[in-house]
Amino acid sequence: MSKKQTSLESFFGRGRGDKRRPNDDDNTETAEAETAKKKKASFNRKYDESYIKYGFITTDDSHAPSPLCVICGDKLSNEAMKPSKLLRHLESKHPALKDKPIEFFERKRREQAGQKEVLRATTSTNAAALRASYLVASRIAKAKKPFTVGEELILPACKDMCRELLGEAAANKMAQVPLSATTVSRRIDEIAEDIEAQLLEQLNESPWYAIQVDESTDVENKAILLVYVRYIFQDDVHKDMLCVLSLPTNTTGAELFKSLNDYMSGKLDWSFCVGICTDGAAAMTGRLSGFTTRVKEVAPECQSTHCIIHREMLASRKMSPDLNSVLIDAVKMINHIKANALNSRLFEQLCEDMGAEHKRLLLHTEVRWLSRGRSLARVFELRESLQRFLSEKKSPLAAHLSDEKWIAKLAYLCDIFNLLNELNLSLQGRMTTVFKLADKVSAFKAKLELWGRRVDRGIFDMFPTLAGILGETEAGPSLSQLVRGHLASLSTEFDRYFPPADDPRSAKEWIRDPFVNVPGESSMSVQEEDQLLELANDGGLKSMFDITSLPAFWIKVKAEYPEIATKALKTLLPFPTSYLCEAGFSAMTATKTKLRNRLDIRNTLRVSLSPITPRWDRLVAGKQAQGSH
Numbered sequence: 001m002s003k004k005q006t007s008l009e010s011f012f013g014r015g016r017g018d019k020r021r022p023n024d025d026d027n028t029e030t031a032e033a034e035t036a037k038k039k040k041a042s043f044n045r046k047y048d049e050s051y052i053k054y055g056f057i058t059t060d061d062s063h064a065p066s067p068l069c070v071i072c073g074d075k076l077s078n079e080a081m082k083p084s085k086l087l088r089h090l091e092s093k094h095p096a097l098k099d100k101p102i103e104f105f106e107r108k109r110r111e112q113a114g115q116k117e118v119l120r121a122t123t124s125t126n127a128a129a130l131r132a133s134y135l136v137a138s139r140i141a142k143a144k145k146p147f148t149v150g151e152e153l154i155l156p157a158c159k160d161m162c163r164e165l166l167g168e169a170a171a172n173k174m175a176q177v178p179l180s181a182t183t184v185s186r187r188i189d190e191i192a193e194d195i196e197a198q199l200l201e202q203l204n205e206s207p208w209y210a211i212q213v214d215e216s217t218d219v220e221n222k223a224i225l226l227v228y229v230r231y232i233f234q235d236d237v238h239k240d241m242l243c244v245l246s247l248p249t250n251t252t253g254a255e256l257f258k259s260l261n262d263y264m265s266g267k268l269d270w271s272f273c274v275g276i277c278t279d280g281a282a283a284m285t286g287r288l289s290g291f292t293t294r295v296k297e298v299a300p301e302c303q304s305t306h307c308i309i310h311r312e313m314l315a316s317r318k319m320s321p322d323l324n325s326v327l328i329d330a331v332k333m334i335n336h337i338k339a340n341a342l343n344s345r346l347f348e349q350l351c352e353d354m355g356a357e358h359k360r361l362l363l364h365t366e367v368r369w370l371s372r373g374r375s376l377a378r379v380f381e382l383r384e385s386l387q388r389f390l391s392e393k394k395s396p397l398a399a400h401l402s403d404e405k406w407i408a409k410l411a412y413l414c415d416i417f418n419l420l421n422e423l424n425l426s427l428q429g430r431m432t433t434v435f436k437l438a439d440k441v442s443a444f445k446a447k448l449e450l451w452g453r454r455v456d457r458g459i460f461d462m463f464p465t466l467a468g469i470l471g472e473t474e475a476g477p478s479l480s481q482l483v484r485g486h487l488a489s490l491s492t493e494f495d496r497y498f499p500p501a502d503d504p505r506s507a508k509e510w511i512r513d514p515f516v517n518v519p520g521e522s523s524m525s526v527q528e529e530d531q532l533l534e535l536a537n538d539g540g541l542k543s544m545f546d547i548t549s550l551p552a553f554w555i556k557v558k559a560e561y562p563e564i565a566t567k568a569l570k571t572l573l574p575f576p577t578s579y580l581c582e583a584g585f586s587a588m589t590a591t592k593t594k595l596r597n598r599l600d601i602r603n604t605l606r607v608s609l610s611p612i613t614p615r616w617d618r619l620v621a622g623k624q625a626q627g628s629h
Contacts, residue, residue, distance in 0.1 A: 275574025373417030
């Protein structure tokens with residue numbers, strides 16, 4: 001390279017794309033710059049307490065403090081931390097204050113420190129009030145109360161309690177919690193969105209899921225589709241409300257499926273659905289165009305289940321004309337009194353005068369599972385008061401209460417429906433399995449046969465009310481024949497709705513206890529049989545099985561024995577009943593009343609029924625904390 005070229009490069013510099021290695025001169029310059037920087041930093045000026053007479057305090061930066069004017073709030077550089085420059089600022093910006101005593105500037109410093117503390121406390125209080133408003137809104141939804149209860153009752157009550165116990169300052173703090181009806185509604189919507197997001201995240205992590213579906217109408221006669229889901233998450237089985245959907249027009253199987261499919265589109269994959277439970281209505285179970293048929297078209301592994309509780313109710317409805325006439329007469333007696341306000345008051349007074357334990361009759365409603373047995377039991381208990389009241393009213397129904405045969409039939413109906421109610425209650429529950437419920441039904445069927453044989457021998461001890469009526473006298477052949485015929489009819493109906501061929505326990509007892517019920521010849525593959533035998537002889541897993549719930553056990557062994565664990569979980573995961581949907585509709589009835597008939601029930605029900613805890617920190621972080629106004 002020529003000397004001319006070198007000099008030109010040194011004059012104009014190298015281009016952007018040119019690269020050169022730093023030489024010794026560059027290193028020397030860098031070291032000198034760093035040394036100068038450190039030297040300059042070491043000469044940062046410090047604040048002196050005497051500077052307050054110029055109206056200046058210091059910032060909180062201990063490395064390079066800056067003077068801050070307590071009058072105008074101007075912050076100067078560290079280099080201005082000199083008495084001369086501070087005095088110049090005071091004389092030029094605040095000439096009227098240059099002769100003020102030092103006590104004046106001390107007071108200004110205390111005022112500014114107080115303002116900072118108030119601002120810090122206000123910000124902290126507003127953030128706490130924001131979180132409190134979310135917590136109270138969640139409780140309002142879970143209690144199924146109107147949104148106005150926060151502003152009209154909860155907040156005033158909390159202020160009164162704080163004022164009496166903690167003083168006026170605590171009451172003023174409580175008043176900052178925003179709880180207007182609009183705010184509570186907005187908070188509930190945000191909580192519901194967070195819960196739904198968490199639920200969908202957990203569902204997408206689960207290998208399979210099962211649903212239960214039911215349809216009903218609300219107080220506004222709108223058709224509502226309620227869907228619950230059961231899935232695997234964190235080594236256990238969880239259940240939650242998936243969605244609440246409003247059906248605009250028809251409630252056919254096609255409309256039900258369309259509504260649910262539109263909701264699940266882009267959120268859940270139908271191919272992972274392994275079970276669906278319904279109440280057995282025609283729109284749900286239609287063979288050609290029912291809801292379950294359409295679900296199976298998009299979910300090949302899905303198995304449909306008719307709710308065991310609904311099947312139990314259907315099996316118990318059939319009875320002979322003689323017993324049915326007794327039931328109808330009893331319902332007429334109840335309606336004769338309950339349908340008239342004056343009759344209700346008079347009957348209540350009569351029961352009180354006669355010293356009866358209860359003073360009111362109970363209405364019988366077909367859709368209520370337990371009402372038949374309870375209403376008949378109350379009629380039998382108050383039969384003497386009923387007879388006297390109906391006789392005074394000259395009702396022909398009073399004659400039945402004087403007929404011993406009619407009373408005996410009523411006593412039997414009280415007993416048998418009480419036993420059926422006990423079965424119904426045992427089938428209810430949130431985390432039941434098909435094996436447990438099948439055991440309950442099988443035991444009741446066996447009892448029906450046993451009771452029939454006892455009646456043939458003239459033994460009625462299993463029916464305590466009837467046995468108390470009969471006393472020491474023997475039942476007539478007509479009564480024994482009537483009871484025996486009804487028990488045989490019940491047994492036939494239970495076999496019809498719970499056929500032995502469809503017993504879910506058939507060839508699957510190994511799922512309930514793989515260490516005892518090892519199948520012989522079964523539909524299991526060779527690999528599944530080998531894995532089951534290995535598992536059954538594993539002492540460590542036996543110890544874990546004794547202290548772990550059945551679904552959780554199979555989830556934990558899935559990694560080691562995937563084939564049999566998969567088969568077991570696909571059997572345990574589906575819902576055996578639609579109990580959760582029924583409970584959800586009860587919550588809907590309590591929430592959406594006649595006075596709140598325009599309420600959009602979806603988010604309120606989700607907050608009310610979901611067991612998922614909202615992410616409070618995330619909800620609060622996304623909002624600006626402001627006090628109530």
